[in-house]
Amino acid sequence: MKALRIFSRSIRDSFKSVFRNFSLSLASISCITITLIVVAVSIVLSYSVNTFTQAIEKDVTIVAFISNDKSDDDIKDIEKHILALDNVQKKNVSFRDKMDISNEMMESSDVFKGIMQDWTKEESPIQNTYQIKVDDIEKIGDTAKEIEKIDGITSVKYGAGMVEQMVQVFDTVRKFCIILVVALIIVTAFLIANTIKITIFSRKREIEIMRLVGASNANIKIPFILEGLFLGILGSIIPIIVTILGYTKVYEHFHGHLFVSFISLIKPYPFVIYISLILVGIGMIVGMFGSWRAVRKYLKI
Amino acid sequence: MDLIRLRNINKTYKNGVTAIYDLDLTIKKGEFVFIIGETGCGKSTLIKMLYREEKPNKGKIIVGGINVAKLRNSKVYKLRRKIGVVFQNFQLLPKLTAYENVAFALEVLGLPKYEIHKKVVKVLDLVGLKNKAKHYPTQLSGGEQQRVAIARAIVNGPKLLICDEPTGNLDPKKSMEIMEVLEAINKLGTTVVMVTHDIEIVKKMNKRVILLNSGRIVKDYEEGTYK
Secondary structure (H helix, E strand, O other): OOHHHHHHHHHHHHHHHHHHHHHHHHHHHHHHHHHHHHHHHHHHHHHHHHHHHHHHHOOEEEEEEEEEOOOHHHHHHHHHHHHOOOOOEEEEEEEEEEHHHHHHHHHHHHHHHHHOOOOOOOOOOOOOOOEEEEEHHHHHHHHHHHHHOOEEEEEOOOOOOOHHHHHHHHHHHHHHHHHHHHHHHHHHHHHHHHHHHHHHHOOOOHHHHHHHHOHHHHHHHHHHHHHHHHHHHHHHHHHHHHHHHHHHHHHOOOEEOOOOOOOOOOOOOHOOOOOOOHHHHHHHHHHHHHHHHHHHHHHHO | OOEEEEEEEEEEOOOEEEEEEEEEEEEEOOOOOEEEEEOOOOOHHHHHHHHHOOOOOEEEEEEEOOOOOOOOHHHHHHHOOEEEEEEOOOOOOOOOHHHHHHHHHHOOOOHHHHHHHHHHHHHHOOOOOOOHHHOOOHHHHHHHHHOOOOOOOOOOOEEEEEOOOOOOOOOOOHHHHHHHHHHHHHHHEEEEEEEEEOOOHHHHOOEEEEEEEEOOOEEEOOOOOOO
């Protein structure tokens, strides 16, 4: 009961304080708002980029063409060589027979069918292939080169150049986002610390009296920590609205796909809800951390 | 029974100034003690150590059974709840009424409302301000403000009331009114330790008087012997 009374008093005090120093509170709230909007954009970007990269990585395949003069034993040998390579996903190396490929091609187009239907297995210029997936997409070029060196492989194909570039761009975007977010969060924490510091100064006498009459340290600190918490929560309202409306709009605008069909955007729900929760969480933590710092430094208790 | 016991207290401030030299002092429960001396003799330092605003460099301080010199910062509140402190400049919160100022001391301790009301009314009556409970500090005279401060200091029923020049800002007539309030509180069982410059008051009150000079006790006058 007693703790509850003290706590409700703390909540009342911190609310009062937010409005008593309104201009300062507003400064802090706007700073949190701006930070959290950037944080939201960054999270959406880096999360989407992550999904894109994964999608691309799943799709990218090295196709190794096998010379037609190789026997079945030779082909088995080639497979062993491929499997021995580091970056190759052992479970995702598959052999495709040249007859399967020509059948597929004939099904896809009548023109092909007209030309290819009379080819026997020996005549067909189409080559047997291995379809290979890799663990680390950034090293796909090196792996492809090593496969090409294997005896019996005539050539190797993958989305050379484009894939690496895309992955690199995505990676840069992600790193940039993270740095930006961390920097902004630190700045915001300092600003909140400043706001709370001024609140503490404006309530100096009140604090002195509280200490004099025997209020415990926690009792004195809690209102300030709560004030930081409220600033954090108030600051996260606009970013949450921006995220929910903004992302839904973007998703609708692009019809769920970014430029090409295999890069699909993350569905807005429950994605935006998660982001909103993250934003409130960050706001609360930053607010409390900022005020905790100020309290520790200026309350000297 | 001893309420306050100081043994071999030494206090040197960080700037090198020594305020108290090897001081011994015992104050019994229920006593009324004046601490007098010239400016800079260490009397403020002495009482600040009693409520742990300052820490001695050496020595032992026991107040109401608590070892004050060894008290951790986070536990100071336990001592403060046993002590009331009154200052020369009243230290009231200007935005609160007399009633609210006194109630504040209990609110921060988390007492229920009805209990706060009961205690505040009683203590305001004791200091003679029952009919000015709704006045703000700016609407009260200096003497009345000090009485509010005293009410706040004693509302939690402390064993010890420390007064640091409580009459310093008041004229002689108002000062005597404050002394009457303090004496009434003392009669109810609270030990009072008061620092003052006002020799007239000390003479009129006929209490135990401790004379400090350069951080040492020069003389300890028994009750009624200071002339």
